[in-house]
Amino acid sequence: MRVLYLMGAFYLAALVLLWAGRLGKLSRRTALPASVLCLLAGSGVLAAATLPFGSGYGPTVTKLADLPVTGPAAGRMQGDNAISLRENAVALTFDDGPYPPYTERLLDTLKEKQIHATFFLVASQAQRYPELVQRMAAEGHTVGLHAFRHRDFLKLTAEERQNDLALGKKTLAAITGKELRYWRPPHGFRDPSVMQAAAEQNLTVVNWSVIPRDWTGIDKQEIYNRVMDKTEAGAIILLHDGDSPFYRASRQPTVDAVAPLIDSLRKKGYHLVSLDEYAEIIRGSER
Ligand SMILES: [Zn+2]
Known part of the structure; x- marks a missing residue:
């Protein structure tokens, strides 16, 4: 699994959720926090790959x-x-x-x-x-x-x-x-x-x-x-x-x-x- 793809998927999901909230397909109360969570998850998976410490992806x-x-x-x-x-x-x-x-x-x-x-x-x-x-x-x-x-x-x-x-x-x-x-x-x-x-x-x-x-x-x-x-x-x-x-x-x-x-x-x-x-x-x- 490549972390850049995973990060891209999380960021895309964040965008989709924001749009869904904007278009009224999803309540804004749900869309906004869910979108923020996706952004955080995307940043988190990238941080785990680029910070020197931590063995989240392997020893x-x-x-x-x-x-x-x-x-x-x-x-x-x-x-x-x-x-x-x-x-x-x-x-x-x-x-x-x-x-x-x-x-x-x-x-x-x-x-x-x-x-x-x-x-x-x-x-x-x-x-x-x-x-x-x-x-x-x-x-x-x-x-x-x-x-x-x-x-x-x-x-x-x-x-x-x-x-x-x-x-x-x-x-x-x-x-x-x-x-x-x-x-x-x-x-x-x-x-x-x-x-x-x-x-x-x-x-x-x-x-x-x-x-x-x-x-x-x-x-x-x-x-x-x-x-x-x-x-x-x-x-x-x-x-x-x-x-x-x-x-x-x-x-x-x-x-x-x-x-x-x-x-x-x-x-x-x-x-x-x-x-x-x-x-x-x-x-x-x-x-
Ligand atoms: Zn070097």
């Missing part, structure tokens, strides 16, 4: 605790240590890359600070800069899929959705040599048909809990302030190393904000982890 990870974890522990982290890590974990995630030179600069910072992050990549960009993607994987970051081409999945046909996800997965797996598990839909938008496409491709949908809106031209201090303001244990923070689909904007403010963010979040007692690392911590702590 969506917005905090680390939502992450489904299966499989045995690799044994790197165990016992009390894993429990303490689990309770204070926070994830930095970056969308729309790879995008030189910002992705490289970001990888340099993450390497210097010795933390792992998660990158939701645009696979058509990854085809252009495979060496950056290989570097991400080699340096221990989690590579997830954003899309093959950055489009609004609510507007795609079932075939377009499937083709985009399948090609995106295949492209990134060929570059990294690893199977892809996580998907962040463009803009975080998802409805039942988008969730079904994710399930068919065996992808876990991951959105976020902290969004500083770093693409809106704000400076590094503002990005830093917004993230520090909203972050709590278990947060998934959304930042951008890319600028899809046109790749014109500078991502330097984001890159510059990351080092002070890492320092301050660590000072507050948080452990910065990639999604794969977090899954490993959970496996370790459940032994």
Whole structure:
């Protein structure tokens, strides 16, 4: 079911009810509230698809605790240590890359600070800069899929959705040599048909809990302030190393904000982890 059709049907029903009231086919006392209800329902179904949180249309990870974890522990982290890590974990995630030179600069910072992050990549960009993607994987970051081409999945046909996800997965797996598990839909938008496409491709949908809106031209201090303001244990923070689909904007403010963010979040007692690392911590702590 596509949410845009459902929304259209509710809005149409609202109009029909209004007209029926106007033409006297229905009492105005009935027509007006019924029409308002239809408008609210139409807006509600759209809000459920476009707001990043909520799992009304299917399981969506917005905090680390939502992450489904299966499989045995690799044994790197165990016992009390894993429990303490689990309770204070926070994830930095970056969308729309790879995008030189910002992705490289970001990888340099993450390497210097010795933390792992998660990158939701645009696979058509990854085809252009495979060496950056290989570097991400080699340096221990989690590579997830954003899309093959950055489009609004609510507007795609079932075939377009499937083709985009399948090609995106295949492209990134060929570059990294690893199977892809996580998907962040463009803009975080998802409805039942988008969730079904994710399930068919065996992808876990991951959105976020902290969004500083770093693409809106704000400076590094503002990005830093917004993230520090909203972050709590278990947060998934959304930042951008890319600028899809046109790749014109500078991502330097984001890159510059990351080092002070890492320092301050660590000072507050948080452990910065990639999604794969977090899954490993959970496996370790459940032994
Ligand atoms: Zn995006």
